[in-house]
Amino acid sequence: MDSGTAKKLKLALALATVAYIGLNAYNLHLEEEESKEKKKKRQETLKRKYEQARANSSSSEDEVNYQPRRRLSFQRQVKIEQQSNDELTPPGVDMNEDLKVSHVENFNEKRRESDFVDLVSKYSDEMFKDVFHVSRNTAERLYIQFKSSPEYDNIFKLNDQTRIPAKHYIWMFLWFVGRKGTYLELSSMFNVSLSKAVSVVDTVLQFLNNSAREFIQFPESNTDMRNSADSFEQIADFPDVIACLLNTRIQTKGTKTPFWIQVLCDSKGRFLDVFIESTSDLHPTAVLENSPINEKIKNICQRRYHILAKQDYFVREWLLTPIDEPTSKEQIWYNRQHSKTMNVVLDSLEILIQRFPQLTAMQFFSSYKIKRMINACCILQNICLEEEDFFDAEVDPMMVALAGAKNDEGQTKQRPEDIECHLRKIGELKRKQIYIELKKEERT
Structure with a gap:
């Protein structure tokens, strides 16, 4: 094939391609015009039906405007009970008074859930x-x-x-x-x-x-700490207590790992600090040491004030727990006063979970959102206490038991023995000093 023939074939192929593309474009144009024409006819038909419906539904006494059927808005449902029976009458329906009342009752029955x-x-x-x-x-x-x-x-x-x-x-x-x-x-x-x-x-x-800082705040000034200590001392004469440490562990539906909730409460059960940890194998003392409030408390207490906690925590100079096996009268007296003081706030977390059951039913997969939900419920609990809005707790079999009951064996991590012995000795000395002073006050 010579070069002239090849050029003619290429030119013919190019012309055929252009013709094919032009034909397709023309067909698309025709389809678009046909679609527009159908849409225009459909709109004219709807408009004609609309005008016919208005003409059929109008009367000399009252004219009922035709409106397309649609789902009622939220604001409309709030005002639904204020509407008259005529407003609830469907367009184009001529009812006598008895039929109108019957229609309204049926209409409200179907919509009862949306009228909540x-x-x-x-x-x-x-x-x-x-x-x-x-x-x-x-x-x-x-x-x-x-x-x-x-x-x-x-x-x-x-x-x-x-x-x-x-x-x-x-x-x-x-x-x-x-x-x-x-x-x-x-x-x-x-x-x-x-x-x-x-x-x-x-x-x-x-x-x-x-708004957490407005409702959850640990006392830091000397005046606030003194007022807190005086409030606790009125309960059972236990001196220099500024807070009680409580904890519980909850299991949500959205995560496999349970969450530790650690709170510090005042004498009225109000939360002063909230810390949530996603873990299953830490000792309560280890959870406390991971919390931001741990180092802060040591400086706040200043070797004068202290916090009370249950036996599942390790005793410290600023964290006093009950004596495991009291033998002397002073030790028994100390445990009794310690227990009386703790009992005032011991049910704070239990009431929190029973007031807001969503805490044990959350299906969130985000630990961040779970912690925000727990923190928000603690804030709501504080607001309720400020408003003297108390909640009567009932026994809930689905409620997660307080972590102080019994820890699962093999799930606690112990600290090095030498450091732990030193810290315990300091705490035991402070505890001994307290129960000796309590015994002297009893004698006087």
Whole structure:
């Protein structure tokens, strides 16, 4: 084949390719025009039906506007009970008075679950606490603080068409932590989307954790420590106590590893410090030494004040525990006064878990979010105590036992014997000094 023939073949192939591409483009154009024409006809048909529905549904006495069927918004459901029977009448239906009443009853029966928000506002104070595990005054305080918080302000900076009132944020969060429920149940109960339910919980979690320093704070000034010591001394004459150390271990559904909750409480059971550790094989003393408050306490106590703890902790100069096998009257007296002082705050963690059962039912896979949830519940507990909102704890078989009961054998890590003996001796000397002083006060 000569070069001239080859050039002619290439030119023919190029022309064929261009023609093919042009034909395809023309066909696409025709399909697009046909699609637009069908869409236009469909819109005209819908418009014609809409005008016909309006004409059929209008009357001389009252005109019922036609509206496409859609899911009611959250705000619409809050006001649903304030609507008249005529507003609930479907378009194009001519009912007499008896049929209207029957229709409204059936309509409300089907929508009873979505009216939960409106029912809450009608609850008595006792019923409100039974549902949310906090009093109405506590919920109102949270609502006022949350409404003026930057977390709630940020919601309105977003172009979100599903905004809900600040009060409903608080109700949804309290309902969630006061139940062993899921996000799906929360969204169904308050008639919001699943993503919105998750967003509400995360927003209130952020609000509470950002306010942690306001509600959880260890006394540091001399005046605060002296007041705390005087408050503890009024319980059982145990001198110079500024806090009690408690701990418990909970197991969540989302993680295999349990979580240690370590708290310091004042004489009213209010949490002064909260530390959460994700571990299963550490001794309580090792958990304490990992916490940020450990070195801080040593400096705060100044060899004058001390903290009380149960027997599962190692005795220290600033951390006093009961004597294992008391023999003398002074030691028995010391244990008795120690026990009386600890009993006041011993149930703080138990009440926390029973007031907020979500702590043992969390299905989060993030340890960070689990710790934030535990910390938020501790903050709520402190707010309840400030509002004198007490909770009657009941025996819950699903509740995780306090870690002080019995530790699993083979799951404790012991410290080096020489260091441990030295620290224990210092603590025992301090403990001996205390029970001798207690015995002298009894004699006088």
